[in-house]
Amino acid sequence: MTDETLRERIPAIGGWSPWQRAECLDGSPGVRPAMDVGHGTMKGPESRAAARQSAEQGVDLAVADRLTAQDVSFLYVERPVAPMHIGTVTICALPPSGLDWDRFSALVADRLALVPRFRQRVLGVPGHLANPVWVDDSHFDLAYHLRRSALPRPGTREQLLELVARVQSRPLDRTRPLWEMYVVEGLAPGDWAGESLARAGSAKQEIALITKTHQALVDGVTAVDLAQVILDRSPVPAETNGAPRWRPIPEPTWAELVAGAVADSVRSPRRLVNTGVADIKNSLRRLGDAASGAAAVARAAARFAAQPAPASPLNTQIGAQRRFATVRTNLDDYRLIRARQVPPAARKASPASQMTSTVNDVVLAVVAGGLRAWLLSRGESVGRGSFLRALVPVSVRGGGAANPQGGLTPLLTAASYLVDLPIGEPDPLVRLYQVGFRMRAHNVSGQRVGADDLTGLSGFAPPTLHALGARAAGGLSRRAYNLVVTNVPGPQEPRYVAGAQVLESYPVVPLFPGQALSIGVTSYLGNVCIGLNADRDALPDLDVVAQCMADSLEELSLAVHR
DSSP: OOHHHHHHHSOOBTTBOTTOHHHHHHSOOOOOOOEETTTTEETOOSSHHHHHHHHHTTOOHHHHTBOOHHHHHHHHSOBTTBOOEEEEEEEEEOOTTOOOHHHHHHHHHHHGGGOGGGGEEEEOOGGGOSOOEEEEOTTOOHHHHEEEEEOOTTOOHHHHHHHHHHHHHSOOOTTSOSEEEEEEEEEOTTSSTTHHHHHTTOOOOEEEEEEEEETTTOOSSSOOOHHHHSOBSSSSOOOOOOOOOOOOOOOOOHHHHHHHHHHHHHHOHHHHHHTSGGGHHHHHHHHHHHHHOOHHHHHHHHHHHHSOOOOOTTSSOOOSOEEEEEEEEEHHHHHHHHHTSSOHHHHHHOGGGGOOOOHHHHHHHHHHHHHHHHHHHTTOOOOTTOOEEEEEEEEEEOOOEEOTTSSEEOOEEEEEEEEEEOTTOOOHHHHHHHHHHHHHHHGGGSOBOOHHHHHTSSSSOHHHHHHHHHHHHTTSOGGGOSEEEEEEEOOSSOOEETTEEEEEEEEEOOOOTTOOEEEEEEEETTEEEEEEEEETTTOTTHHHHHHHHHHHHHHHHHHHTO
């Protein structure tokens, strides 16, 4: 099956197509590696016999689906107290006809053709001779992965957040494809984004979509998040033009796994060494350096790593249970702060003061102010020079992947920026200037991708980009930073799933051992949606953190109007 045939069968969904990622980044042409949608694996043959025939011709297809060192590292470091999956909580307004479960299930099944990895599971190699491989799950059961649930009356925000915390606390089953999606009904109308509609007397019934996707599954190259491809630009789902029926390829035998591992080690001896657990950290460092695309970023990370992050209540032993909280703010407030951060008199007095911050800088300043207020509410000592170090993954352009034409397809990945949040600074405007200065120091590489590029990347790319950010966070020592803060701009036009309009989307960024709080931020449809994922015992006052974030934005807004 040729690329041209597949492009005819599967058009762009929600503005995204597996063959259009390069165009979305910089306008240059590019083609993804051939993907046999009918069989659900990268370059998958018709059968295992065909695979053996191809191998005899010098094409080792089994190794093509081997997990990378970074992929497998997320499996090795995963613990019951620190599951390595990333999630989203999406609130949707149903059409007048309500939820059509059969239609929704059919949509998810149809879009799985665009993300074949979501029908594959991890299979280990005997004797750990090489990294595990992705194989088609011959017993794939969509009903197991796609689940229907409902809140008890009255279906409040607090009830949904408690459900999210419990769902996200449970590790994924490694014997199956590493993802789950929950459709939650019974939300109280107007308790979420429907507040304005409720006041107008026309509240719509709402549902929540809760997703869990393992970080080993989503690398932004061979697989993107399922939540990215199930959304459309209109209430009427785009057609996939009859993608062929999926037929799983039989699993490789024990002998084939061993033979593939030996062949792989002969071609690339270094890979064999890198499969050792002792070398995982070195592999991650090399991968992190390559992903950043800039030696300056690596040098900055090394300087920060040499100075451990300060001690804080955020860095403690964590348990297996979570709390989750959300903060919904207005994107226009961030834009107004960015536009009016310097008073007119100061602009005239000093040209240097006209240096403007970005919306991302404002977000980080709000986070810094919120954490400062929360620490003070706990009676913690916050001196003038106090800071918390945040790992801020920033989307950058990678070097590219080989495509069938012999060229490179530009790829999107994430660089790890370590930013000291000035929680000791009482003046909100000074905090904003300090954050902006530190972020600009990281932007010397010229590889950073702007918000306009990201929002045009796909129908709804934030789930995939948050996953890439979490992967970048896993590549650094946890002693180097206090918390992870991911911020991904989403589209400002409505998106739909099976006729239901998406109202809000909150990231659920995983916790790493020794870190009790992670923050994910997504902007969508005029809102800035902040998701706070925390250890249940370490942060019993997570609701206070959420309120402090909202208060911090208000404080900064008042400061720019002085």
